[in-house]
Amino acid sequence: MSPFLIILNLLIGVFAFGLFATDIFVNAGQVVTGHLTPYFLTVCKPNYTSADCPAHQQFINNGNVCTGDLEVIEKARRSFPSKHAALSIYSALYATVSMTHVEFWL
Known part of the structure; x- marks a missing residue:
C-alpha cells in the first residue's frame, strides 16, 4: 500500500x-x-385553560398542556x-x- x-x-x-x-x-x-426553539409555542399548541398560568405570561413549564405531535415537540425542545x-x-x-x-x- x-x-x-x-x-x-x-x-x-x-x-x-x-x-x-x-x-x-x-x-x-x-x-x-x-432550550426551546422560537417556534415552540406553535408546535406545542398549548391548552392555556388547563395550564393555570396568566395569559400575559404564556410560559409553558408543564408538559401536559401541549396538544401537538409529541415527536415534533421533543425536537423543538432540543434546539x-x-x-x-x-x-x-x-x-x-x-x-x-x-x-x-x-x-x-x-
Whole structure:
C-alpha cells in the first residue's frame, strides 16, 4: 500500500472518529441543556385553560398542556446547542489543522 493511501486512511479515520465524538457530545448537551426553539409555542399548541398560568405570561413549564405531535415537540425542545453548527466548526477546524500540518505526514 502506498504511503499516500496510508496517510489518507489515517486522516479520514481520525476525522470520522472526531465527527462521531462531536455528534455524541452535542446530542448529550441537547438532552441536558436544550432550550426551546422560537417556534415552540406553535408546535406545542398549548391548552392555556388547563395550564393555570396568566395569559400575559404564556410560559409553558408543564408538559401536559401541549396538544401537538409529541415527536415534533421533543425536537423543538432540543434546539440548542446546534448540531449543525458544532459539526461545521469541527469540520472547518479539522481541515485547517490537517492542511497546515500536511508536510508532517509527507
